[in-house]
Structures are given as structure tokens and as C-alpha cells.
Amino acid sequence: MQSSLKKEQAPLKSSGLFSWLTDNTLTGMARRKALMGYLFVLPTMLGLLIFVIGPVLVSFGLSFFDWDIIGEAKFVGPKNYSRLVDDPVVLTSFRNTAVFVLVAVGFQMTLSLLLALAIQQKRMRTWARYLFRSIFFLPLLTSGATISIVLAYMFQREFGPINYYLGQIGISRISWLNSSQWSLITVALTYVWHQLGFTLIVFIGGLGNISREVQDAADVDGATGAFRLWFITLPLLSPTLLFAAVVGIINALQVFSEPFVMTKGGPGDSSRTVVMMICQAAFPNLEVGYGSAITVILFAVIMAVTGLQFYLSKRWVYYQ
Amino acid sequence: MAVYSNSAKKRDWKQYISSRLGFWFGILLLVLLGIIVLAPLAWALSSSLRNPREAFKLPPDWLPLNPDWSNYGKVFEQIPYATYLWNSIFVCSVTIAGQLVTATMASGQRYYILVHPGNPDDTNSSDYHSCFCTYEQATFGGYPCVADSASHRYSLWHFPATSIFLADSQRI
Numbered sequence: 001m002q003s004s005l006k007k008e009q010a011p012l013k014s015s016g017l018f019s020w021l022t023d024n025t026l027t028g029m030a031r032r033k034a035l036m037g038y039l040f041v042l043p044t045m046l047g048l049l050i051f052v053i054g055p056v057l058v059s060f061g062l063s064f065f066d067w068d069i070i071g072e073a074k075f076v077g078p079k080n081y082s083r084l085v086d087d088p089v090v091l092t093s094f095r096n097t098a099v100f101v102l103v104a105v106g107f108q109m110t111l112s113l114l115l116a117l118a119i120q121q122k123r124m125r126t127w128a129r130y131l132f133r134s135i136f137f138l139p140l141l142t143s144g145a146t147i148s149i150v151l152a153y154m155f156q157r158e159f160g161p162i163n164y165y166l167g168q169i170g171i172s173r174i175s176w177l178n179s180s181q182w183s184l185i186t187v188a189l190t191y192v193w194h195q196l197g198f199t200l201i202v203f204i205g206g207l208g209n210i211s212r213e214v215q216d217a218a219d220v221d222g223a224t225g226a227f228r229l230w231f232i233t234l235p236l237l238s239p240t241l242l243f244a245a246v247v248g249i250i251n252a253l254q255v256f257s258e259p260f261v262m263t264k265g266g267p268g269d270s271s272r273t274v275v276m277m278i279c280q281a282a283f284p285n286l287e288v289g290y291g292s293a294i295t296v297i298l299f300a301v302i303m304a305v306t307g308l309q310f311y312l313s314k315r316w317v318y319y320q
Numbered sequence: 321m322a323v324y325s326n327s328a329k330k331r332d333w334k335q336y337i338s339s340r341l342g343f344w345f346g347i348l349l350l351v352l353l354g355i356i357v358l359a360p361l362a363w364a365l366s367s368s369l370r371n372p373r374e375a376f377k378l379p380p381d382w383l384p385l386n387p388d389w390s391n392y393g394k395v396f397e398q399i400p401y402a403t404y405l406w407n408s409i410f411v412c413s414v415t416i417a418g419q420l421v422t423a424t425m426a427s428g429q430r431y432y433i434l435v436h437p438g439n440p441d442d443t444n445s446s447d448y449h450s451c452f453c454t455y456e457q458a459t460f461g462g463y464p465c466v467a468d469s470a471s472h473r474y475s476l477w478h479f480p481a482t483s484i485f486l487a488d489s490q491r492i
Contacts, residue, residue, distance in 0.1 A: 044426040063435040115353060120344030123339075135354045138361060150364045161363065193357065224335055225342065 020052040055240045058300075063292035079151035080293035082262045090294060094301075096184055100273060105190040108199050108248055109241070110304055111192070112136075115231070133204065137197040148261035151190045152177060177263055180270035187259045187271050189228075191252070199244050206240025207233070211320070236301075238317040253302050273278055274298050368392070 006237050014022055063080055067073035078266055109231050118124075119132050139147065155176035163173045176186040210233065216231045234241075256275040259265060265272035274294065281291035362382060367375055367392050369384035395401045 040425040043422040047422060098463050114349060118350050121343055121346055124346075125342050132350050134355060136357055139357060142361070147360065150360050154360055154363060161359075161378065164378045164380075164429060193360070196357065225338055284356065 016151040019088045038281075044169050047123050054070055059292045059295050060287050061294045068286040069288060069290045073289075076289070080290050081297075083290065084293050089269055089272065090274075090277055092274045093274050096270070097255070097274045099251060100184060100188050100255060102183060102193075103197075104191045104252045104255075105245065105248045107167075107188070107192045108195055109244060110242075111187045112196055112199035112203055113202050113241075115196075117233075120204060120207045133201070136200050139194050142194075144191075147194060148190055148258045151152075151193070152262045155186055178267055183263045183267060183271040187262055190258050190262065191255060194258070195248070197252070197298055199248060202240060202244050202247075203237070206237050210236045212235075216316065217220055235318045236320060239319055242309065242313050242317050246306055249305055249309070250302055253298065253305070 003095075013019070013025070016022070020027060020028070021035065062073070064075060064077060065073040065292050066076050066079075090297050115132075115136060154162050157163060157173055157178060159176040160176075162176070167173065174182060176182050214232065214236065218228055223232060255273050256279070259271045259273050260276055260279075263271045265276050275298070278291045278294050278298070281287045281294060363380060366380070366382055366384045369387035369389065370381070371388040371390070372379070
């Protein structure tokens, strides 16, 4: 007993370069704990800095330069932006993207909400829920580019099965991919086909989160059908709807692979989207500064749209 | 609203029909859209079993009755498909491993807590509740929680989630 009490203790304060860290005091312990935390966060922060924040800043800076990758970058000020405003192709691509977002996200949200409500009906058996959930999730297992090739064959005017079956029910052939009025719609339909499962899973999760008490109260009060949907289910689902809308619009504004594979932006510029313009400016045209300017504008548009959604959400989203 | 209608019987009958109709309408929607969603996948699958001559036959043979398996062999002959497949698997594995390591490190340690309602000496009771929680939740004010000593209402044991199998020895 005595000897153990006499045992020499480590000094509370030490000297040296790392004394602030190795001090055997509460402050030193807190510093060690904090350092451990920073060390653990370090890999993620490094990855974010190098692969996300860095390129964003570089792209913002490059939008004020003329650079063709090979030669020297030349500072030109806001010239890229003034050129962009007068470029009819860029304006068309922004308009196409807006139409695309409206059509695609509208279809995606409506269809998957209906499907989620149908799947989560009380009378539905568990195996049937699993079956339908799996069916609608299957397209997400394929990559967008691959399935665009398959769908481009199916949408073919002369020997595509879609026009064949439409012909069977008396609708004359539609040139899905080769007419300027349909090409954007076709691309949007392909996109919806591919992305439907994701929104559906989100909505199913949201419907499952609606608290049991509220539903029981609604049952006791005899709320059914459209009343129940409008006054109970949808308000309680509104945070999920906001999430799906924000994520869906951000993804749809950046659509690239479907129009790139299916129509190459054509016919004319009828299905050219903003990200395709960015890619085209950088790689065949070697105008990195101009591409960066379009990128910055798209970034600003996405930020503005998302901010607007969150601002408007105060009026319709109900957090329980 | 139907809730306040005078005749309870009439209301029940109407409600029954409309709920049944809604259910079958939902099933109809699910089946129709399910067919539409599955069709391109089925078409790609059955096309892979057709020979080039009948690839664009209309109406398409949805069921390949005499399947032509040669396409699958050709893929490996005409392009280095095995290499491509390996590249994809490699990229996928490295990505997932990196994400798991960095994201787990950044997300902080989680503690696993067992809550035992009732007398902790009563070994017959197996009514444990368990949850994952942060350090601050697992410890009350920085100390490992020993909430049972004062009142025998409930007891709490905590230990890092990684040492989940040491539950009994780490009991505080």
C-alpha cells in the first residue's frame, strides 16, 4: 500500500515542443482529444478540398480566362460571360434544360407518389410490396448510358417496338428521336424511367414514417379517401416531398448521359442541355474558360432554385 | 364529409366500395407501370439471345423460344470484356472501401447502450432495450453512466460499439 502511494508520478507540467499536448492536465487531455478528432476528420476533409472545393474554385477562376489547355491562360475579365449572354445555342440549352426539368421532375414526382401510395395501401400483402418495390427499383441497377442505348433502339421510328405497339392501338408513327418537338420529351421519358425507383423508395420511406398515432386518430375520426390523403397523408409527407423535389431538380438540371447517348443534342439543338454545352466547350472546342463560365452560371441557377425551394417550403412543408 | 352522414349503414357500404375500388385501381396502376418499367429490360435480355437477323423482328419475340447463346461468347472474343469487368469491380471495391473508412472515421464513434428496466439483479428478466448513441448520450455529463446505483429503476451499461461481444465483462 505504502509503496504504491510513494511511486513517482508523471509530472503534471512538462517542457518541450509538444508540452501543450503532452501536459498531464485537463487542458492537455482536452487538446489530445480534440487532436484525435481532427486526425479522424482529416482524410474526408482532404478529399473534399482536393476533389470538390478545389475544382469549384479553379473553375470559378478559369471563367475569367481564355485557355485552350495547351497554351497559356490569358486573363480576359468578364468577356466569357458577355459572350455567353449573346450565344443563342447556350440560351437554347438553358431553355431546353428548364423544359426538361419541368417535364421530368413533374412526371417523376407524380408517378412515384401515386405508386408509393398504391404500394403502401393497408390491404397490400407484404410479398406484393416487396415485389413491386423491386420491380420499380430495377432500372437503377443499370447505368444511364447503357439503358439509353437500349431505349434509343426501342424508340426507333421504323422498327422500334414502341411505335409498333402504338400502331396496334391506332396511333401513327411518332419520330421520337428525330423530330425537334419530340426529342426532348423522349429524353425526359427515358430519364423518368431510369430515376423513378429512387423517388419511389424515398416516398415509401416517408409514408412509413408517418406516425401510427396520427393514423389511428384519423381512423377513429373516420377520415378516408381523398380527405385523408389531402389533410393527413400529404401534410405529414411534405418534408419527404421537399427532399425529393430538391434532389430531383438538382439531378435533372445536370442531365447529360441520356441526351448525349440518345440524340447527341439533335435534331438541331432541340435536346441540347447545359451540361452538354459545358462538355462541348471544353473538349472538342478547347474553350475551357467559356465552359467554366457556363458552369458557374449553372451553379448559380442550381443554388438559386434550391434556395427558392427552401424559402417557399416554409409555406407548405409541415414538420411534425 | 361522409363521417357525419345520418345513416351509418349507408356510409359503411359506400366506404367499402370506394376503398375496394381504390385498392384495385392501385393494383391496376402498379401492374401497368410495372410492365412498362420492365419492358426495356426484358427487351434487352431477349435481344441478347437473338441472332442479328431476327433482332428487329416486329412484333418482337419477348420469349426467346430458341435462344442463340453465341452473343455471350462473341462479347468475350470481340472486346476484352473480362478486363473491363475486372476494371469495374476494382474501381467499385476501392471506392467503397475508401468511403467506408473515411466516412466512418469522420462520423464519430458510436456507443452501444443497453437499458435494463427494473431490478438489475434480476437475471431472469431479459427485457433489454438497446440503441446506438453518441458518447454524450451514453455518458451523463462525461461519466460512464451508472444510473442504477441511486434508484433501482433502470440501469445502463455502456461500451464502444466495436466491442459489442464484451458486453458482460464491461458491465459497470
